[in-house]
Structures are given as C-alpha cells and as structure tokens.
Amino acid sequence: MANMAQAIRMALHVGETRLGVTDIFGQDVGAPLGGVFTASQGLKNTWNSPLDERGIIATAIGLGLAGDRCVAEIQFADYIFNTIDLLKMAGNTLWCSNGQYNLPIVVMTPVGAGIRGSIYHSHSFDAWATRLPGWKVVIPSTPLDAYGLLISAIKDPNPVLFLNPKSLMRVRGTELIPGEPADEKELKNMIDQPVDDRKHQWRPKWPQLEEFEIPIGKGKIVREGDRATVVSYGRTLPLCAKVADMLREEGVAIEVIDLRSLYPYDWQMIKASVHKTGRVLFVNEDTEVTNFGEHLAFRATQDLFYELLARPRVLAGKNVPGIGLHPNLEEASVPHLEDILHEVRELLGEVP
C-alpha cells in the first residue's frame, strides 16, 4: 500500500499528465529533492521557487488569472502565515470580480504536530483556513483520500487548500489506490527516487492510475456506532478510530466521522449521526479558541439542540503560542489517544 507522500505524488502525476497541471512549484519541490516529504519526486512540471512564500502564493494567483492550473506548495504551514492576505485575495478574486476571474489553483501545505517538529514545524492551519471564504479546504487522513481529494482539488475551478497532516505522510493505507500495484516493494521500485541517485538519472515508472475522485464536501464514516459521534480529521482521525476500536472491545460502539473537507463540510453526515447517537465530540489539534470544532459544536447546539443527550464537546489544541519540542510539552498541547479516550468516556457518561 502507498503511503500519503506516494499517494500525493501519484495524484500530481495524474494532474500533470491528464488534468492540465502546468506548474507544481514551491521551495525544493523540483529536482533534485522533489519536496521535503518526497511528495513531488519524478514529476515533469515541478520547479524550485525562490524562498519566498508571498511570491509563491502570488505566482499561483497569477497563473490562475491566466487560466493555468497549478499546484503550489508552502513547505510547512508554519510558514504560510505571511501570505494570509494573499490567501484572502485568492479567495475573494471571483467574488470581487463579480464572477469574471476564477482561480483554478491548489495550494498544498503540510500541517500539524506529531513529528517532534518543535515550535515551527507543528502549527495547524485548519481553523485559519476556514476563515478564508472562497477557498475550498480539504484535509485527508489516508493515502487513498489524499489521492482522491487531490485529484478533485486539481479539477475544481476554485482555489483549494490541501492540508496534509505531516505525521501521516509515511503511514501506509489499508485501501489500494485504483491502479496502484498491490505489492508495496513494486510500487517503491517504480516511483521512489533512489537515495543514491546522485547523477539524477532515475526516471519513475508510473502505474496505470485511475482518475479516482473523492468529492469535496463529503465526509466518511470510518467506524459505525450508536452511542456517540466523534467528528475529526487529519492527524487526530486515526486516534479517534483507535479509541472506537478500544471501546468496541468494551461493547460500546461509537461512530467516527472523517470530515475530510472542512469547507464545504458534510453537515448532513454529522446531522444524521447525531440524530442516531445524541452525543457528539469534535476533535482537532488547532488551538482551541476560535477553533473550527467550535463552529461545528455551535451549529450542533443550534440545529440539533433537541436531539442531544449531552452538551457537544470540543477537544482541541491548548491555546498556547507553540508546540514545545520535549514530548511532555507536545503531549500537553495537542490531543493524544488518552485525551480522546478520556473525553469520549466523559461524553458517554454524561447524564442529561
């Protein structure tokens, strides 16, 4: 099974060979490195940009104005913050021009904690991203979803922000990407650049991949259950699924929804689940004040008040300036397995 970095690479290959992607660019995105997570190795339309995030986003906007399709990368979401007004502008260009200029661009950026990345390789961007009207925002938690969401993002005529959880980049999937060889080693030999390729003679051999799409705006129920609903995405999603598996051994079935798209988001899926369970917890790792989970919890309170057996809860990153390097600091700052398990137990135990 492919890992997420390979899945992204394969989607970009489909993008540049079949979907008209003309430029895949950013810092160290092109040869020889092919991206700090190797997600853009072996592609033909990649290039290295100057070390200038504002330049990267502005160039993406310009390419979009010219009608070209690009995928631009900000090396780490921690370094996207000085582009925020340009991101706002990319989101408002269609609206300000009253429908005259759409920007068919994708911006990818690795997000979140979990790789001992210290203060400036651990930031989340999901709450900020959902405050950029005009963008669509996706965040996969599996290689297959990364592949399908990236293909949808490339095809979409609107700007799409593709947040890839960096702690999941090396995690292997459990579902084959349509066209991917079943043998992991075979895939590696085909599309992973050998580490000793000093002379840059290596060329990838791409599998016959299908244009498999995950529709933007659709979540996925990853564990079924009727006692409580847990809505998450990105790095914390597999942890929520694990909590569901642990509780199942105790005979308690909780439903876990992978939201996958943050805007537009799959409210119908959340709603149907909460109708069934009456209890809901929103989990993510961005800081907790003005957090996207808060918006969803607010909406649950407004729309589903009379369906609820317990108050909706949000488990998010602590509102501290950064994620410290020592594991004690990181674990105290962003949700981990134990925190999620604890919060779910509290939710289940609440008596109306």
Place this chain on the structure above:
Amino acid sequence: MRKTTSLAPKSKRPLKASSKVPAKAAGARQSITISTKATLPKELQLSIYDLMIKSRVLEERLIKVYKTGDAYFWIGGAGEEAFGVPLGLLTHKGHGPEYDYLHLHYRATPTMIALGMPMIDSLRLMMNRVTDPSTGGRNFCNHYCFPQWNVVPVTSPIEVQYGMAIGTAVAQRRRWYTAGGKTPASGKKSISIVSGGDAGSAEGDFASSLIWASRPGFELPMLITVQNNKWGISTSYDTQHGEKNVADRGKAFGIRTAIVNGNDPIETYLALQTEIDYIRKTGKPVLAEFHLSRIYGHSSATGANREPDVCPIELFEKKLVDQKWIKPHETKELWKRYDEESREAAEQVRKEPVPTRESIWDNIYVGSENADWRKF
C-alpha cells in the same frame, strides 16, 4: 468643487502636509518640463491629448459625484495621464495569455480610457451599480477588472499586484517557449505589465517581482513600472527612500532600468515603446520609473482638492497650441464635449439598479455553487 473644467487651480494653497515635509520634496517635481527633442506623429499626439482630457474629465466627474454625495470614496489617476494613456495605447490588448496582462493600481483611469473603456463604466463602478462591469457594485472606484483586455482585478492592498504579475508572466513565458520562439498567432509576444506607487515599493512584493523576474535562465517578460509621485498619502519620498531612485534597485538583479519624465506623454510613449520592444524581443524584464503628478491629492480621504502640482495636460496642451496643431477654442470644445458626456453618463448611472442583498452569496464559487454553510 469647481464648476468648470478649467485646468488652472483655484487656489495655490500649499500642500496640507507640507509642514512636515522637506521643501525639496514638493519642489523637486517643479523641474519636470516637456522635452522638445522627442517627437511622435501629429495624429498620434492629438489622439493622446484627446484621451488625456477624456480621462481627466472623467476623474473630475468622479470627484463631483463624490462631493455631491452620490458615492462613498474617490481615488484615481488625475495627474497620471501622460503615463497612463501611452501605456494603454502600447498594450497588446486582448484576452488570455497570448495578450499582455495589466496588473494595475487605483490610478489607472488613463490606461483604461486609452484601452477603450467607456466613461459610463467607470461611473457605474464609482456609484456601486449592479451594472458595474468590474465588480457589480462591490468595490471602490478605479478598482477596474476587464478580462477582455486582461485587466485583472485591481485590489486595495498595496503592491500585491507585483507578485501576481509573476504568475501571468510565467504563463506567458511558457507560451513563448512552447511556440519555439515563433511569433504567436496574436501577432506579438505577450508580456505582463505591472504598475504601482513609489511608497508601495517598500513592500516585500516589490522585491519579489525583481527576484522572480530575474532568475538566471528563467527570466520573465515583465514590465515592472513605478509611478513615482513622491508621496505615499502624506509621507514624502525623501523621508522613506535611501535609494536615489526606485529604479536603481533593478540594477542589483541585472534588470534593465529606465527613469522617465512621466509628465511628458511623448517621452513616456517613446520610452515605453522602447522598453516594451526590448521585453518582447528578449523575454527579459524591465524596471521603469515614471516621475509624475498627483493633481487632486491622495484621495477623497485627503479632500480631493486641486493641489499645486505640475499638470501634464496643461503642459502638453500649451505645446500643441504653440505648435498650432490645435487652436485654443478647439481645446475648450474638447473639454466641454467630454464634460457633457461625463455628465450625461452620471445621470444615466443614477437611474441604474443597485446590487440586491441576496447577491452577497453570488460568485463565491464558480457557478455560484453554494458557499453558505447554513445550506450544507
């Protein structure tokens, strides 16, 4: 507001901010004169003159509309005619990357008039009518957007256009190379033109444009211009810039530079023509700085009153009259005709519909796909 469109300023009062400004900051501009050597065919000179008047009259109409309370804000290009009109005339205009892109700022009325924008479309933008072709009543005046001429949306944040121009130039450069050096069907190799003010050149996006345009082996066909009116609102050039000329910054990048008297339409036309030809031939960037005037101050926020700055139209008009290429009464008729046209246009726009409340949800996504979370 003055009743006539006579060019002479009513009062020669000093600039408001002058107490804080070194005298030479304002004085420096007075040395700008019309060069006598350079020349252009009579027909072309007269048509430039005509467009300059049209643009000025339109801006003065916008100011009147503001002052009579029919609009919320004015900012515009009065004083930039000698630069903006030649720019519009020299643009290879059309839609898509085979044509030039224009990344303009909020003083581009002269360029838009030269491209062929009817006066009424500027007034529609000014008065936030639903008929406004640029923004449908959503944005400030002079924030033009005309895809048919590759005029991409003008936005308020200073200098962002310098970064975006890199992107359209990358798209154009690709087409130059895939065409194998051949001239495209559109007739000319296309370039990206970006314009903005002197103060704004302090923003990082200006540096981005120089850096990205001059990468070895990846040079971009960009005309990077600076309209130096020596002011950023009330902050004078001399108090902010250690570099003598903004254009000097191009030299560090090996970018060809030019410094032009932007109050002289002939000198500007010839300079733009030379620089644009160079870019179309070489695919390499140019940084060109134009020294010009700000006739009605920064914007309505600073009063939008006539200020004692050199008027490029006044100078040019005098030259044409002295040469006997136009008679004084003909100039007066021209001003009058455009004034009448602008007045009628404003009358018409007043009657046109305004945007509806529901329309805030339109065009957030392509095809107005739902973007309202209440309906997810």
